[in-house]
Structure formats: C-alpha cells, structure tokens
Amino acid sequence: MDEELQQILKHLRLGSLLANWDELLGEARRGRFSHERLLKHVLQAEYRAKGEQALDRGHRGYFISFPELVAKLYASLADHSQDKLLRKFSSYDCLVIDEVGYAEVEPTQVGLFFTLMQKRHKTKTTLITSNLGFSEWGSFLKNKHLASALFDRLSATTHVFNMKDCVSLRPKLNDGGESDAA
Numbered sequence: 323m324d325e326e327l328q329q330i331l332k333h334l335r336l337g338s339l340l341a342n343w344d345e346l347l348g349e350a351r352r353g354r355f356s357h358e359r360l361l362k363h364v365l366q367a368e369y370r371a372k373g374e375q376a377l378d379r380g381h382r383g384y385f386i387s388f389p390e391l392v393a394k395l396y397a398s399l400a401d402h403s404q405d406k407l408l409r410k411f412s413s414y415d416c417l418v419i420d421e422v423g424y425a426e427v428e429p430t431q432v433g434l435f436f437t438l439m440q441k442r443h444k445t446k447t448t449l450i451t452s453n454l455g456f457s458e459w460g461s462f463l464k465n466k467h468l469a470s471a472l473f474d475r476l477s478a479t480t481h482v483f484n485m486k487d488c489v490s491l492r493p494k495l496n497d498g499g500e501s502d503a504a
Contacts, residue, residue: 408438
C-alpha cells in the first residue's frame with residue numbers, strides 16, 4: 323500500500339482497515355473479488371469494526387444501486403412524494419450509491435439525483451462507486467453543465483480512490499468460457 327493511501331485511510335479514521343490490509347487483500351484473492359467487490363468487502367469489514375459503536379450512537383446508513391435510486395426518485399414524481407423521498411435519502415448518515423454510470427438516465431432523473439447530492443453536500447457522508455472517470459460523467463448524465471456542478475460538489479470534500487490500474491482478482495475465462503483457476 324502506498325504512502326498516499328495510508329494517509330487517506332488515517333484521515334478517514336479507517337485504522338482497522340490499515341492494520342488488516344494484507345489479511346483483507348489475501349481474503350479478496352482467495353475469494354477472487356473484483357475491485358468493486360473488494361471495496362465492498364473492505365468497507366463491510368471496516369463497518370463491522372466500527373458498527374457497534376456507530377449503532378450505539380444512533381448512526382444509520384443505506385446501500386443502494388444507482389439504477390434503483392434514480393428509479394425510486396423518478397417513481398416518486400407520480401405520487402408527488404419526491405420531497406419526502408429526498409428527505410429520507412438525505413437523512414442517512416452514510417449513503418452508498420453503487421454502479422453510477424451503468425444505467426441510462428433521463429434529464430428528470432439527473433435533476434433529482436443532483437438535488438439529492440446537493441442536499442447531502444457537506445452535511446452527510448456519501449460513497450459512490452463508478453467505472454466512469456469524472457470526465458465521462460457529462461456524456462453519461464447528458465448534461466455537461468450539471469455534471470460539472472455535481473463534480474464540483476462531490477470533489478469539494480472528497481477522497482477519490484482511483485482503481486483504474488488495479489488488476490482484477492477474478493479468474494480469467496478460457497476460450498471454452500471456463501475459469502482458468504478451476
């Protein structure tokens with residue numbers, strides 16, 4: 323683990339992650355985790371380490387995929403419950419939004435997502451996973467100005483873990499579609 327990542331983990335108070343990094347990486351290799359699954363595994367391990375303390379203090383968190391989130395936000399327009407739903411997602415101490423960039427989104431959905439991020443900005447913790455670089459968000463969100471504003475809010479008080487050069491821990495498939503590790 324490089325020095326910069328160690329400093330970020332210390333800043334984020336993820337001490338048990340730092341202390342158990344080699345063990346967690348070994349578990350990931352044995353489990354043949356993708357980088358995304360490794361991140362989830364690591365966060366779950368860290369959450370377990372702090373979970374009881376957080377629960378005792380009344381902290382709440384929620385995990386949702388981006389397609390599911392924007393679908394729920396969009397559906398809330400039909401019964402005019404979007405304000406209530408935005409308050410609900412804004413209230414979680416930690417909101418984990420997975421797979422940003424995998425689903426096509428409509429302008430209305432993008433607007434609702436932006437509103438949610440604006441409400442959470444500098445007040446609550448939000449974790450976002452995506453295979454897209456920030457430079458690609460303009461075309462994915464179909465609105466370069468809104469993507470720029472969203473990026474501005476997300477990057478103001480954030481730590482970015484770029485896993486672009488990470489090697490997948492999943493086994494490679496051979497020509498027959500079977501795992502080479504089998």
